[in-house]
Amino acid sequence: MFCPHKNSYLQLVCAMNPRMINKAVDKAMERSEFDPHCETPAAQRMTSMQPSLYAPHVDITRAKLGFGRIGLKLLIRELHSEDYLVQLQAIHSVLDQVQISENALFLLKLHVVYRLIDLMDHKDPVIREKICLILTLLATYYQGRKQIMSRPVIIDNLLYIIVRDRKEIRYVAAATLRTLSRDRCSCELIMKNEKVIEDLLKVVKNEHSSIVLLHLQTLANLAAWDPTRQLKANAFQIMLSLFTDRDPKIVSAAMDCMTQLCKDDIGKILADEYDITFYLRPYLMSKNIEVIISAVNLMAYTTLTTRSKWRAKECMRLPRRLVELCHTPNKPVLQLGAMQVLMNLCDIPDIRYNLRLNLDKNVKSIKIRYHEDWDGTTETSSFGLETGHNYRTMSIEKVETIKNDYGDNALVINVHSYLRRLHELKARLIYAIHKKPYRH
Structure with a gap:
């Protein structure tokens, strides 16, 4: 066969x-x-x-x-065959079939997820690895996430693999948990597990870099739902320690996770105590563009408090660097974050006067690209050949899509509304720079 x-x-x-x-x-x-x-x-x-x-x-x-339908039905029966070779062959075939959307949906109707979850504690590491790969592919479908999260024991099984299994299987298990955490409804069910946050933060410290990257993305998705548990588990201090990692991808992912933590009031207080705004200055000069984007997005939340704004006043080179980052029309995400930080700093009269006196022309000359030149991602491609106009898709691997970071449903914004948001923010920034006290 x-x-x-x-x-x-x-x-x-x-x-x-x-x-x-x-x-x-x-x-x-x-x-x-x-x-x-x-x-x-x-x-x-x-x-x-x-x-x-x-x-x-x-x-x-x-x-x-x-x-065909008959063959797929018989294939599910062979998942629990007493013959090890037949069982291994059946799992290989299921992995090939779930990559076809029609067959994947049919297998979901046959409740293949429940059979796979029962096999997650199999003694053979090959079977455990293939099952995690299959569940990762099925988790991209709404029906698959619904079936998977109907068995909360899968979170315990994934955490057991992440903590104790071999490196290859830990990687695929981390990818499965990351895929599940992208759905906000699944985040609510994942957060009901009492050990998920603590175990992930425990393994993040001493783990392989590729696995750490997946865990950080999972923690960022969970923190977007409820950052309180992570703050209680000292996630803020752990993310701060990862800022000095050699891998720029891990640094960027740690900043993205801390961005979600700083949306909470306790996170803003911790950001002031650890002086995150002043600590992020060297990262704005980084050679890696992803690190710069993540640092600017984090600074947009750390500069909301009065203490952080006055701390930013002590470094007068910071506004000039932010204005330079605004002149990146090929990176609208970076433009949006830099202009938002400048808007926050305009509450300080000295910074506002400095911008009006020295950088007024530079702010007014900020160029925003047209929608014909942009496909809705942070990575530009020639004529959209690499990513296409897939900005309505929830997730594109290795490409950061523009999406809302608030509300119950984080939907992707289309290009026109996003560019309109950039134009409106630029107009508000120019108005804030020229705003004068009441006594004048």
């Missing part, structure tokens, strides 16, 4: 043996040489026609069952 074209254990249903068709064509064309693949038993195909990676213990010349 193996399809060499899909690297699966099922083949397409055909009403007639294709070898019979080939024989009839050869006979009608009066060919003297016949294809050895049409003979019985079938010969091995050429190396170039075979897949580069085979599933274990497979003879690709033997295929008995076809792809």
